[in-house]
Structures are given as C-alpha cells and as structure tokens.
Amino acid sequence: MSSRTPGAGLPEHPDRLWRNPDPKRAYDVVIVGGGGHGLATAHYLARNHGITDVAVLEKGWLAGGNMARNTAIIRSNYLWDESAGIYEHALRLWEGLTEELDYPLQFSQRGVLNLAHNLQDVREGVRRVEANRLNGVDAEWLGPEQVEEVCPIVDVSPDVRYPVLGATYQPRAGIAKHDHVAWGLARSADAAGVDIIQNCEVTGVRQAGGRVVGVETTLGPIAAGKVALCAAGHTSVLAAMAGLELPLQSRPLQALVSELLEPVHPTVVMSNTVHVYVSQAHKGELVMGTGVDAYNSYTRRGAFHIIEDQMSAALELFPVFARAHVLRTWAGIVDITPDASPVVGLTPVENLYLNCGWGTGGFKATPGVGRVYAHTIAHDTPHPLAAPFSLDRFTTGALVDEHGAAAVAH
Secondary structure (H helix, E strand, C coil): CCEECCCCCCEECCCCCCCCCCCCCEEEEEEECCCHHHHHHHHHHHHHHCCCCEEEECCCCCCCCHHHCCCCEECCCCCCHHHHHHHHHHHHHHHHHHHHHCCCCCCECCCEEEEECCHHHHHHHHHHHHHHHHCCCCCEEECHHHHHHHCCCCCCCCCCCCCCCEEEEECCCEECCHHHHHHHHHHHHHHCCCEEECCCCEEEEEEECCEEEEEEECCCCEEEEEEEECCHHHHHHHHHHCCCCCCCEEEEEEEEEEEECCCCCCCEEEECCCCEEEEECCCCEEEEEEEECCCCCCCCCCCHHHHHHHHHHHHHHCHHHCCCCEEEEEEEEEEECCCCCCEEEECCCECEEEEECCCCCCHHHHHHHHHHHHHHHHHCCCCCCCHHHCCCHHHHCCCCCCCCCCCCCC
C-alpha cells in the first residue's frame, strides 16, 4: 500500500489506509461503533473466523470517541481470576500486535507502578501481587527505595502528606499510540473486505419475530444477520432501541497533556489515594488523568475542579512538574457497571450482542476483547474468557467486583 519517497529510501505513508464505501443494504454482521473494540472485533472476525461480510458503523469519524480520548495505558494486574484472564490475554496479544497488523503501534512496555500510601493500600497491593502471580501475571511488590529506582522523579520523602510506603509493579505493562492502533486495525479489517462506514449513526434496531434483523441509520436501513454493539458510553442508548435495559451509568472522564518535555518520566505511575495517574508520551508530553466526574452525562466537557484537583495531585507525587504548562484537556464518556467489570456476550434478544461496561479499562483490553467477542459472535456462544462477564450476572449475583484493581481510573 505504500510507495517510496524519491531519493529518501524511506516508505511514504499511504494516502488512505481504508476505503470509505457506501453501505450495502445487508451484511452478515453489523458492528455498531468504530472505535478500538469495534475494529478489533472486525479484524478477528475476518482473521480467525473467515467472516468478512461485515460493516463497522461509526456515527462520527473512525475512532473519534473514547479511542481518541483515553490515556493509552495497558496493564493486566487485576485482582480476580476472571479479570486477570481477559486482560492478560489482551496483553499477550499486544506483545505481538505490531507484527500481526504490520503497522507501527508504538507499543512501549515501560511498566506500571501502583503506589501505596497507607496500610490499607499496602495490604491491598500485596494481596493483588500474590493473586497476579497465581494467575501467571508478572507482578512485584516494591519498597519506597525500589520505587525510586524505577522512577527517580517520584517524591518518596517520608515527611510528605501522602508518603509512599511501597507499590505494586508490573514490568510488562506500558502504553501504545491509540491512533496508530485504530489505524492498524482498520487497515487490516478493510483489506479483508470489511466495510468501514463513517458518519453513519444508528437510529433504530429492527426486529422481527423476537430477533434482531437489522438497523436503521442516517444512511438508510441495513439488514443484518447479527448486530454487535461496541459503543461504550452510548451502548445503553442503542440497547434501549431493542427494548433492552442495561445496568450502565455513563460519566465524563477527563484527562490532560502538558507541553512537550525532554524524557524525564520512564514508567507509568498510578495512585488511588492521591488520585492521579501520570505517564509520558512518545513525543514528550505528560499525560495525566484522574477519576470520573461524579455525575451522569453524555457531554465531553467535564468539570474544571476535576482538572484542578488532578494537577494538584500530580504535584504531590512529582514536584519536578511544578513549572510544566498544560497544553490541552479533554473528556470521554465511559460506561460503568455496578461491579466495575465489563459486559461481553449474548443478550435476551436473539442476534444482538453486547460489548460494554469497560469503564476506564477499554483501551488496554482492545485486542483481547476483540478476539473473544468475535468468537462469541461467530459461534453464538460465549468465549470461555468472556463467559464470566455475561449480562445475567446482575440477576444471578455472580459479580466480578474490580473496584479496587480498577484503581484511580485505569
């Protein structure tokens, strides 16, 4: 797809990575949501199951939702077996995804520190490290001196308001360039024959005989053998079109980046008690975020005091950043379930599938959930890694409570 720049000897980036076709009137599978999860699902439907009569419908531009509005952190050090299973599956796929897609994802395994500032943090952190090890997830417990060795700019002084008593550390964790991930997945799906339809909003779900048979869109009706929802914070709105009520709350999640700086921050640092997480992007900007806003909303403009609090929290841990300037802020809309774990699988409505409720953990799960969701759609039965995250757990009581390991926001 690429050509050569005359005289430079370097590949020139192609003008287009995917087609922009008009939608057909019918597809075997329609995926609603052109973010990371929707694109990964299309990629694995084609790659692993040979299903290519697929449309990915995006109401705006490709990956313009949460895929473009996250802080690109990747880790798998969750507490419960079910969560560790799906996130570790994703992390192992991340480790080979650049080669699989033949596209530079800028995946950087620089590790993640989850800081402990009180005895409860320490107890929870040590418990999680041991649980991770039992599940084959790389995890270590570090004391304050070891934290300083991993990240010298963290203030580990004992006389501060929130002293660092230790931290969990996952060396294989890291970050990736979210735009590149979306582009690589879109290119792969398109090359397999998947239609990626932008500026195509779903306005209704068509049913006949108690099963889904297609969708209504701003570009006209589209028939579908199966409809798979991947719309993050707006999934509950779409599901309601099919008469399905979901246990989701949609809230703004804010983040910010600084001006470009020289490399000073070698890893990812998260603190639930101080309530901030900070990494440094490939270009040099500091990327930081905090928890979700405390109200339900579909607006992408969050509250100013949240930004103010997260900058204050960052300076608690990194006094060296005191003179850094904020370059820009933004917000995405995250979908949160009562147990802080996702919903992946079948629904009571035949031919309708769900992938939602990831809250702030969606980006890190991208290849893993794409693969298990594609399997679920292709075989009309939950993938073993997705089975614990079925919708009916909210009636059976078999919850997967990850409020602690979900940490401050990531």
